[in-house]
Amino acid sequence: MKLKSDFYLNPDVEDIAQKLLGKILVTRFNGILTSGKIVETEAYAGVQDKASHAYNHRRTKRTEIMYQKGGTAYVYFIYGMYNLFNVVSNQAGIPHAVLIRAIEPVDGIEVMLKRRKLKQQKYNLSAGPGLLTQALAIDVNHSGLSLLNSAIWIEDQAVEITPREILSGPRINVGYAAEDALLHRRFWIKENPWVSKAR
DNA sequence: ATAAAGATCATT
């Protein structure tokens, strides 16, 4: 069942980052459906978080999306080649976001392989924030879309991921964030091979 | 107008 608005209005971004683990991220573009189980996330805690694009109330054309109501997609382009997908959370005006860092493929694996230009399934299909967006065909044109609609959304699962199955650590490649780089705001499912290997 | 940096990844 598609997650509804109240799930995304959660004011605790570290909590929602953990609750997104185990849920299914789905895209359906031109009738083509692809999806994967979320296995790794990172929480970005708005204006107080030195790692966040919205740190210190930074408000630009790009970051404007983060100030929208929870349940909006925030997608940005980085390093000249990658689109990174985030789930905006909390009420409008508070720029919380959760970066989806890795998924375990579920539906449309053949299509995803084609999009990634891979012959056979390996972990580099979708284990990494810049890779899963390719597999699901998400790009910056989708930034601002509502996750309550039928192009990009997240499905609830009967089986909840329990706190015992979740590990945490510092976020990846946020060295510019000074002391906030040390906070444990990266979460992943213990022993899941689809978690990114990045360091 | 210009320059620097970046929530990455594949390769050496």
Add this chain to the structure above:
DNA sequence: ATGATCTTTATG
């Protein structure tokens, strides 16, 4: 450890 590749942002 390095290179690819280009948008976004800050600064002048």
